Amino acid sequence: MGLWEAYYTATSVEEAVRLLAEYGERARIVAGGTDLLIEIEHQTRTPAVLIDITRIGGLDELRLRDDGLIHLGPMVTHAQAAASPLLQEHALPLAQACWGVGAPALRNRGTLAGNLVTASPANDTITALRALDAHVTLRSAHGERQVPLADFYTGVRRTIMEPEELLVGISFKPLKESYQGIYLKLGLRRVLAIAVTNVAIVLGLEGERVSEARLALGSVAPTIIRAPEAEAALHGQPLDEAHIAQAAELAAQAARPIDDVRGSAWFRKEEVAALVRRGLQALARHEPRLDLPQPETMPLLWGKSRCRPRLAGPTIAHHSEGEEPIQFTVNGENVAVRGANGTTLLHLLRDDLGLTGTKVGCEEGECGACTVWMDGVAVLACLTPAPRAHGTNIVTIEGLSKGESRHPVQEAFVEEDAVQCGYCTPGFVMSAAKLLEERPHPSREQIVAALSGNLCRCTGYYKIITAVENASRQLSEKRADASDETHSADS
Incomplete structure (x- = not known):
């Protein structure tokens, strides 16, 4: 028996809704x-049927519509949102929250809609969207309804969604010129960290005084909450140190945290006050961006792809015990795999195709050892259902070389001794090669950000970073030599 019984690749919202109506509580989008995938592996959710909506065209829409609202479709990924000029300009807290989710390959697959539906009180985007007063649109066979995000949650990982409903949209007003917003998060490490606490703040300003304040707090209650007393204390007041300190204290009082492995309740309250104070001080200085990169400088690991879903034909079904083949291209070769319909792409590649360069590490998206390219985008094979590969183009570490010639990143890893045990190396190489395709001359900071989802327990990372820098130089020299040869031939 596989991880699920049936996997449907829907090609329209109507078909996805029909399947939800047919299977009810047995199905999951x-x-x-x-x-x-992690919930299924841990058996905290055990859906019999998965309904894949990633091939439906238009669901990755992110734009300002004629109704004056910013609309996000259910397939907008964290990477798309973080790199959106529209969100960075008119909904900065959301862009900051998305940039803080996971690491590049995880952001390339994870969606905002999924983050909302998972309903963890530690989820980053919920806090930002609460401060933006967002609404969600739910669709079923009976029609659509709009729900304020404030009314969407009923408890830890619980929402008002019915089993047959699909979240088809997120909408909110863009921040006006007189408004500022900011998102801050405390994790136990810089990346791939679940929030110990997080805070989103939106302020309206009239001159030197606050005309409106919205403070949302995450990971300090069963659901993301607002801090109404702190908001009221800021209203009509100047944003000076005295009022900032008062608001920070009131926000901490609004928190109702618990003790867990990431932090005690006392620590969380202290951090709420610290984050609110830090956020308000940044807004008072009119410096809300913090360390968020500009869209054009973000290392996304998309390569030359626009990260758009590939459209399929009619709805495709893959049954765990069925003989339907998963047909795709891997390293330039067309393959048809049977018997892998109920597993992950990681195990299909290793167990069915013998491509063992893609490594089994954490199987939770936290180590990067299973990084591959799907349709030109770096993704984590351990968190990708095998049937999702149907109709795609996959590249693994085995396909990076051309004949006997190694990729410049591979050559640089050898030259710089950037390998010790080597278990993590395939993931690092795949991420680094995609970065150099995307940014031929990355800065050291961009290299570090691009490799932030790849963990190494041996090297200390320095030689790996140096290897990527050297590979960049080698590629530049090859391009320069090729250009010189072209000019010589023309003359």
């Missing part, structure tokens, strides 16, 4: 799958 899968988009990025970055939360759902």
Whole structure:
């Protein structure tokens, strides 16, 4: 028996809704799958049927519509949102929250809609969207309804969604010129960290005084909450140190945290006050961006792809015990795999195709050892259902070389002794090669950000970073030599 009984690749919203109506509580929508696959592996959710909506065209829409609202479709990924000029300009807290989710390959698959539906009180985007007063649109066979995000949650990982409903949209007003917003998060490490606490703040300013304040707090209650007393204390007041300190204290009083492995309740309250104070001080200085990169400088690991879903034909079904083949291209070769319909792409590649360069590490999206390219985008094979590969183009570490010639990143890893035990190396190489395709001359900071989802327990990372820098130089020299040869031939 596989991880699920049946996997449907829907090609229209209507078909996805029909399947939800047919299977009810036995079904679950899968988009990025970055939360759902872990829940299935841990058996905290055990859906018999998965309904994949990633091939439906238009669901990755992110734009300002004529109604004056910013609309996000259910397939907008964290990477798309973080790199959106529209969100960075008019909904900065959301862009900051998305940039803080996971690491590049995880952000390339994980969706905002999935983050909302998972309903963890520690989820980053919920806090930002609460401060933005967002609404969600739910669709079923009976029609649509709009729900304020404030009314969407009923408890820890619980929402008002019915089993047959699909979240088809997220909408909110863009921040006006007189408004500022900011998102801050405390994790136990810089990346791949679940929030110990997080805070989103939106302020309206009239001159030197606050005309409106919205403070949302995450990971300090069963659901993301607002801090109404702190908001009221800021209203009509100047944003000076005295009022900032008062608001920070009132926000901490609004928190109702618990003790857990990431932090005690006392620590969380202290951190709420610290984050609110830090956020308000940044807004008072008119410096809300913090360390968020500009869209054009973000290392996304998309390569030359626009990260758009590939459209399929009619709805495709893959049954765990069925003989339907998963047909795709891997390293330039067309393959048809049977018997892998109920597993992950990681195990299909290793167990069915013998491509063992893609490594089994954490199987939770936290180590990067299973990084591969799907349709030109770096993804984590451990969190990708095998049937999602149907009709795609996959590249693994085995396909990176051309004949006997190694990729410049591979050559640089050898030259710089950037390998010790080597278990993590394939993931690092795949991420680094995609970065150099995307950014031929990355800065050291961009290299570090691009490799942030790849963990190494041996090297200390320095030689790996140096190897990527050297590979960049080698590629530049090859391009320069090729250009010189072209000019010589023309003359």
